[in-house]
Amino acid sequence: MVGTPVLFIAIPLLAAFLIPLLGMIWKELVRIVPGLVLTYLLILAVNLLVHVLAHGPVVEVIAGWVPPIGINLVFSVFSGFLVTLMIFLGLLVWAYSYRFKRNVDYEPALKYFLMLMMLITGSVGIVLTGDIFNMFVFIEITSISGYGLTAFYKGRDSAEASFKYVLLGSVASTFLLLAIMIIYSQLGTLNMADIANKIHLMNPTLKIVSYIFFVTALGIEAEIFPLNGWAPDAYAEAPGPVGAAFAGIVVKASVYAIIRYTFTIFDLSGAFNFLIIIGMITLIVAETAAIRQEKLKRMLAYSSIGQMGLVLVAFGFGTEEGVFAALFLMLNHAIIKSLLFFSGSYLVYNSKCKYIKEVNGMSKFLPVTSLLFALGAFAIVGLPPFAGFWSKLSVMTAAADSNMILIMVLVLMVSVVELVYYLRVVNRIYFFKKETAIEPKKPTFNALVVMIVLGVIILAIGFYPDVVTGVLHKASASLMDKSQYIHHVLSLRQ
Amino acid sequence: MEMIHIIFLIFLGGAVLTYFSGKISKVLQDIFFLASVLVPAYLFFAYVGAGREATLSLGGITLIWGVNHFSWLFSLIVLGLGSMAAIYAIGYMKGKKRKGYFYFNFILSIMAMMGILLSIDLISFFIFWEIMTWSSYLVTIYNGHDIQRIGIKYFVFSAIGAYAMLMAIVIVHHLTGSFLMSSMINFYPNMSLSMQIWIPVMFLLAFGVKAAMMPLHVWAPDAYSNAPMAYTSIFSGALSKMGIYGMVIVLVTMINQIPQGFWFREVIAWLGGITAAIGTLWAIKQDDAKKLLAYSSVAQLGYIITGIAIGTELGMLAGLFLAVMHALFKGTLFMVTGAIEKQTGTTNFNEVTGLIRKMPWTFIAALLSIIALAGIPPLGGFVGKWMLYESLITSNHYLLVIVIFFSSTAAFLYCYKFLFGFFLGQEEKEWAHVKEAPAVMVVPMLIMAVMMFVLGTFPGIILKPINSGLMDLGFVDSFKHLWESSVILNVWGNHVVLQPILYWIIGIFVFFMIFLTWKGFKTTRYVSTKDISSSGEVPADDENLTFSVGFMQPFMRAVAPAMRRQIDKYYNGIADGLESLFEFIRRIYTGNGQTYTIYVIVFVVIVLLFKNILF
């Protein structure tokens, strides 16, 4: 027995409802239990992933009703890989934020860890679910946790950031529901595989309109360019680990959703080029906006947005190579950007405004953190022999094989921009004199361990990419094989 | 596991060990550092031969390393100069901060250069190319001076070049389905014309940046002068040769194969010539030895580029021979500068003078390398330059000859400035305490100086490997005695030597010089700089009357119009323009949530309006 996908949702929910009660027994439990849950889920995810790699996707039905009647969860190699990645990152975020701020009261701590756990659960749900309305519910779970976490700190402008997020999030859910209802009114089903099976019967205009609404709604969460106004603010104002969770978990889930719609559910041929266009615009605008930022976390946020644009571009090639490259990018981005957020948070820990110039000369006070930040910066701009290089190489190879010369030129030009602003920050950390009187804060032990683990992973992937490429190849093959997905879901019998 | 694997492992492990052993003991760190450069060098020359290939499979791509005669030639430069610079660095870095950081990047640079030379496939070529870039970048910003400008400029140029190369590599992979260099070369004649032109251009962009070719050279003076001198000697001496290495490969295996190649070669040769002229002019203007040598490096690389781009056998021979010589003499000169910096704390000609009696061995090394640089027989530089002129004239590039000749003559001016500014001239009291640099720094310089002399007299030592290297590349098909095409060389038994007649001329000249010096010594009187009066005015104490102040004013005035337009300024203009554009883009995010909502609606409406085109 390797466990089933539904436990990824049920266990955290049960724990979420239990935690307030447990907190009444011993206050420390509210911090510990989410970690235990995430550890359990990680073990489960790895087990399942190994099982799925050997035996093909696991489809789980809920409430005993087979698809398309009931809701189902699909743990294929593709979704399983993402789930494992997300839970792993979630565990790291939890470990990092354990005692991130020492003086946080019991109540906020309870709420913080609850919302963090639900943020992860919601994202996992988005990836696992096989039902478009269920996905909407999980998106809302993720969003509301996101709103709460963004506004977690008092005294800053976090409420403002969170309000923008709420505003755009509501618009997103409006469009999402409009799109879902168009699909439902035509096909009479909400199951993804069933829809994918029948989508060719739909009136093309309705199909296109609903696809547009889907992309708009999910694009708001996935930070596509004109829709991502909330993202820099939310990243910058949320607690440091939450920024990492946004970049590494939430956005991944939303991108997954867009990809699932584009690759599996809809059969629009123009959708791939559309992804390339919006991804390219996102990449260019975000990376160029990042270079002029004055605040560290805002810069990281824009960089993260840009990377997601690149992921969309890579998916937009529509080839298996492109998917592989995109997945590799997602993996690297999740790991590296988390490291950058983690170490960056400590570099500007006690500063009020988190200006980039406040990292000047921090290497003397926080040598390990600075080194890891530099490692992350080198890795994310794709310098060999760090992890980012291999994903960049695979993106380029995929682009060349799709004959997208212009895309390659643009992506590489943007990479130069990215290089410049990351190097500027690293130079500041190492070679500038400290200007402000802000006291640097030493990272806590668990935070240090988390950062070092991430650094080691970056080096490991960089020096030996084969540790992940095997899984990634299988995952991309599993995404490309649409009929297999439909078959696996719909062949279940009562 | 092949020897090449072991070599790379020693480099890598050595770099890490060196870095961390600094926490335990400084001496241990030095030992580790030396070992991790010298041991692989020994292993390479002792055990690695042509034909053996080492492979490593990473991420579904097979990386293949092996050595041929051509890369062996450049390995000689890298490892030879690298070992010398490593020994020198022990002395140079003594007592400096961030020692581990410097050593780490030094070793990685050597490793990366070796990796580039040994790469048979394009991916490992690119990987090592990038490692070389960032490790040299990290050393460039070592002293933290103006790094946001100098360091970033270097990295941006390198990155643009490297990304162009990456594009070429993946396009080649798309066309041939393989990352092997040989399959690219074999497929090249079958490509479409535009690809036949674009792929070499993209490669040359990368190589041109590293070789400081004309419009791409602006990073070089700053980066060369900013890095610690122990590193600059390999930076300018060996690292820039990686650009030359790549250029030769591209020129020989690709551009020579197509009829349009002629124009390619002309353009590159001219760019090389212009680089040489510009570099020389700017070098004369400098008051800082580091800057002077940096510009001089740019100029010398210009000669080399011209030589290899001419395309005749003699030109190629001249270019490669000059490349080896440049590594020797420019490496030595940077070491000399480093020694002076170490002992006096400055490298400004206007401050340091009269060190000849304080640092005699350094002076001898400087003298020999200056002679080599200026191309005066019997040192190696002469042979190279002679062959270059000869090849240019025989291939009817008369205008180019004039340019090269002009810059090489003008180069005497800065050579003189370097020699006179530091070593000759009056002794200042300020430098009375200066001592000779430690032996660990002097010995490498002297070894290299002797090498220059040996190579000048027996150029065959290098010419023969060049010949077989070019044969491996397919530039010459059988063992031709390339040197026979030059009138300056003579075959003497098994050796290739300089024409003996030259030695007679030199001998008479040297005798005459010694005679004059001897005569001069008798009447020499040592006075301070201030011991002069001009038009009855006695100079004040704070007046700087060092020889090199205002050096060559009339000449500089004459060439001023040519130097007014700095390419640097154009690049800065582009960068500033881009930054303001980016600032404008940033303003899209107005900070008002309602505006963002409007963006969403605008997005939806636009997509809806164009839905028939998009889908």
Added chain:
Amino acid sequence: MKKVLVILLLATLGYYVAGTYFDIGFGQPHFIKGLLPVKDIYLAQTVKSLKVSNAVTSIVVNFRGFDTLGEVTVLFLAVTALGSILYKKMNVLGERSVLFSSSSIVTSGSKLLFPAIILLGFYVFIHGHLSPGGGFQGGVIIASGFLLMLLAYENYSVSHTALSVVESLAGITFAGVGLLGFMHGGTFLQNFLPTGVLNHLFSGGIIPIIYIAVGFKVGAELTGVIYTVLHEKGESNG
């Protein structure tokens, strides 16, 4: 200017959205012919296997019960987020700002109505599987009863601990019943109780249990929301 732009944009958007839905058609079968919409299966199975008379309830709690679990979580998270956003360090709850106190008619009338409202709420969610209504509706009614009391009595207080215990227990019941089904029948939220007879109170298997839990949970959560917001002291620049 901005307004005109927005109106133009919205008009275009409206044109497309309305056009799309006009294409779908109102009040007539709009499913593509030849497909079996899931609603037919739902309607058939509601009676056949679940013995639940309210089809909406059977969909909400059983067929799409997973959505409802998520929905309950959303509510739970909203309360959590609310508490986190409005959390203040020193005094957890501020003084209520009261403009004028209620008259005795209001207070005694509210007291009179309160049990009735609560009772109605209970009725609505207990009979969720038989008649229109259900856990959410019942919960809201209960919360409105508490709202009435809070409005009438300026110092009426609800135990925060009690609310959170109810909330948690109800949530645990929902998830726990789901997991019991998982242990019992192999799938999450699977019915493992006898379904009984259609239109009887004790029918529908686990559906009433879940709906009662949802009712308690929604009631507690909404009351919590009201209570937190009411006690938010209006100090500016805090």
Added chain:
Amino acid sequence: MDNTLFGYLNYAVYGTAVLVILIGLYGTMVKKSLLKVVIGLSVSDSGLNLLIVAIGYYKGGTAPIFSPGFLENFKSVSKMVDPVPQALVLTAIVIGFGVTAVALALVIRLYRHHGTLNIDEIKNLKW
């Protein structure tokens, strides 16, 4: 589409729902007061819910409840309105409530912090 009264109703119901959504969006995008913005969100939610429920409606349909009299009359099943949109709208309402509650809490925080409800003055985070 037939030209009966019902044909016009077709336009009327969907049209109203879409109009309500648009009015809500207009409020969100143009009104300066934060409260009005939140109200706008709420209004557009309502319009959306109306739209969803309207999709499930069939001409002359009955509530999807099998009350005792209905039991054997299986013909009536086909007369029932679609229960799925109703179930979905229940979820949508609850989620809308949650979002509105969070939004209002944020408005309270913002008012506490800035002392104003004007959205143009709350622009500390930009560029």
